[in-house]
Amino acid sequence: GAVVSQHPSRxxxxxxxxxxxxxxxxxxxxxxxxxxxxxxxxxxxLMATSNEGSKATYEQGVEKDKFLINHAxxxxxxxxxxxxxxxxxxxxxxxxxxxxxxxxxxxxxxxLTVT
Amino acid sequence: xxxxNQSPQxxxxxxxxxxxxxxxxxxxxxxxLWYKQEPGEGPVLxxxxxxxxxxxxNGRLTAQFGITRKDSxxxxxxxxxxxxxxxxCAGLGMNYGGSQGNLIFGKGTKLxxxx
Numbered sequence: 546g547a548v549v550s551q552h553p554s555r556x557x558x559x560x561x562x563x564x565x566x567x568x569x570x571x572x573x574x575x576x577x578x579x580x581x582x583x584x585x586x587x588x589x590x591l592m593a594t595s596n597e598g599s600k601a602t603y604e605q606g607v608e609k610d611k612f613l614i615n616h617a618x619x620x621x622x623x624x625x626x627x628x629x630x631x632x633x634x635x636x637x638x639x640x641x642x643x644x645x646x647x648x649x650x651x652x653x654x655x656x657l658t659v660t
Numbered sequence: 661x662x663x664x665n666q667s668p669q670x671x672x673x674x675x676x677x678x679x680x681x682x683x684x685x686x687x688x689x690x691x692x693l694w695y696k697q698e699p700g701e702g703p704v705l706x707x708x709x710x711x712x713x714x715x716x717x718n719g720r721l722t723a724q725f726g727i728t729r730k731d732s733x734x735x736x737x738x739x740x741x742x743x744x745x746x747x748x749c750a751g752l753g754m755n756y757g758g759s760q761g762n763l764i765f766g767k768g769t770k771l772x773x774x775x
Binding site: 651652 | 691700701702705748750763766768
């Protein structure tokens with residue numbers, strides 16, 4: 546089945562630094578990938594839709610200059626949290642689908658802790 | 661906007677018991693998905709439902725797409741300790757727009773199984 550790989554699984558960084566999270570579709574091409582954020586004991590919140598070769602579409606309230614998304618190829622999307630602050634600490638999850646009508650498959654998530 | 665009401669929020673059951681959880685909405689959905697999430701990991705797809713009335717099984721799991729397209733349930737039979745986790749329903753709304761960015765998640769059902 547479709548596999549989505551996310552890296553790193555955990556990252557701790559200092560306030561003010563930037564962190565890059567990668568999302569790869571391992572056995573299929575994904576023209577569209579999605580980035581979610583999940584707070585403890587809560588559901589997933591869509592942050593942005595990553596489109597290969599074009600600009601990402603951000604959900605209302607998500608700062609595009611803070612959460613930079615790049616979808617440079619059909620198998621890779623990256624989310625960069627710029628100038629991270631402790632309130633950015635969260636669980637970030639990417640997802641992708643392998644065909645138009647297939648359901649989303651999720652990566653294993655990245656636990657970001659900003660100290 | 662579209663919202664999903666998932667219930668119950670949490671369940672504490674004895675090993676071997678059957679489990680039932682459901683999601684309802686005032687809006688119509690084209691697709692219902694059920695995911696399981698374990699701590700520190702991304703959601704894993706359990707069952708996908710594409711047609712009203714559809715009943716689909718995956719091992720001990722059974723899910724149905726409600727006839728009205730506004731609800732879905734997930735049953736787990738003969739629960740075992742490894743069933744513990746958070747189960748999310750997700751619906752794909754009518755405003756599809758060629759993407760699944762508007763996949764709407766329920767708030768999850770936390771399942772605890774006592775051996």
